[in-house]
Amino acid sequence: MPRVFLAGALIGAILWGGTPFAHSQQATEIYIPVGQSPGLSGKVTIIGTVEAINPQARTINVTGSAATWRAVITDRTKIWLDKSKQRLSNQTGSFSDLRNGVLVEVKYVDGERRDGGPADWIKVQ
Numbered sequence: 001m002p003r004v005f006l007a008g009a010l011i012g013a014i015l016w017g018g019t020p021f022a023h024s025q026q027a028t029e030i031y032i033p034v035g036q037s038p039g040l041s042g043k044v045t046i047i048g049t050v051e052a053i054n055p056q057a058r059t060i061n062v063t064g065s066a067a068t069w070r071a072v073i074t075d076r077t078k079i080w081l082d083k084s085k086q087r088l089s090n091q092t093g094s095f096s097d098l099r100n101g102v103l104v105e106v107k108y109v110d111g112e113r114r115d116g117g118p119a120d121w122i123k124v125q
Contacts, residue, residue: 060106073118079093098124102125107122
């Protein structure tokens with residue numbers, strides 16, 4: 001009987017333990033190139049070109065394949081510079097790294113693709 005209980009507890013721990021993937025991916029997201037985030041890129045995120053920047057409102061407009069989206073950059077928004085094409089390490093960026101014409105990937109807070117919503121993170125290529 002104790003072995004059955006132990007096996008059930010172990011299986012439960014493994015199934016419950018599946019959620020740390022999202023936390024570990026969030027911690028390593030800086031190292032994943034634009035468009036290659038497993039389960040996120042193109043499904044939860046917006047990939048497109050920066051078309052307009054409003055420094056006063058701290059917003060950017062991103063034109064993707066089907067529409068144009070606006071994202072608000074807050075103090076909590078992480079901005080990363082994807083330097084994988086230059087075979088360099090990715091770096092932490094800032095609002096000043098967002099320029100018209102650059103390719104970006106935007107993930108909104110809570111994974112909701114809301115036009116005009118706050119961005120959780122932005123990768124700049």
